[in-house]
Amino acid sequence: MSDRPSLSVRLFRGLDGLRRFLLNVLFFGLLVGLAVAALGGRAKVPDGAALVVQPQGTIVEQLSGADPLQRLVADSAGVGSMAKETLLKDLLDAIRAAKDDKKIKALHLDLNDMAGAGLTKLRDLRAAIADFKKSGKKVVAYGDDYLQSQYYLAAQADEVYLHPEGAVVLHGVGRWRNLSAQRPKRTVDLGDAILMPGLVNAHCHLDYTDMAGHFPPPRLFSDWLKLITETKAGWTRADYLDSWLHGARMLLRTGTTVGANATIVCGVTLGTWSFVAAGAVVTRDVPDYAIVAGVPARVIGDARER
Secondary structure, eight states: OOOOHHHHHHHHHHHHHHHHHHHHHHHHHHHHHHHHHHHHOOOOOOOOEEEEEEEOOEEESSOOOOOHHHHHHHHHHHOSGGEEEEEEEHHHHHHHHHHHTTTTTEEEEETTTTTEHHHHHHHHHHHHHHHHHHHTEEEEEEEEOEEEEHHHHHHHEEEEEOOOOBBOOOOOSSOOOOOOOTTTTTTEEEOOOOOTTTOOTTTTBBBGGGGGGGOOSSHHHHHHHHHHHHHHTOOHHHHHEEEEEEEEHHOTTTTTTTTTEEEEOOOOOTTTTEEEEOEEEEOBOTTTTTTEEEETTTEEEEEOEE
């Protein structure tokens, strides 16, 4: 009787040996690949380089979604909300590393693809940028347009560039709801930058009101501005402060709300709980509770009926 294994046994042993050989090749190949990636896969940074910080989508502390495979597919395809998030930690680590990297001479903030971020995250980034600037390195920001969160970061830069046809849109820290008009399904738009009742928004021209009665009535609005400019040219810092305080006391009564970039002509008084829409030019006294808008401003409603 022969001790030679049967054909089936020899075939099985051959397949088992081939399996072990292929697994060993795959294993050692993976080790070699990891070693090559670790030693030679790092980007080469030339002398005088700039770190480009280009957040994609919303800046978050933790990526949304718990399925790594789903996130990988979304990132590869470039679709879905998961493909539009940037970790705050990644941005902070990159900025801090660039501060101490002798080859990096500047920081470039490319904010075009940034969708937004919470105020606490923006403050963390602002602090990191301020710390980077302590190294003496330059910070430059560019955007086709700037929304509020984008401009918050851009404002930390040494130089801010905007596309010639771009825009800067700032809404402030709060917004007021639209007020319904008397007609059904119609709203009165008071502008995007209205703050809470009783507050005056930024960029409203209040300091001029101290000049009431100082000039004869001009024929043109531009003549009025020229007279104001010429008079203020000789003012001191104390004159500006006195003018603003006196004008604000004369101008406002309890609960008045003024939208951004509104202009109140000298000598005009705004009534109690009145509303002035953003961008309005008020040339005459506003009654109590009146809502005014336009250039020149006219009464478009009553706040008590809203």
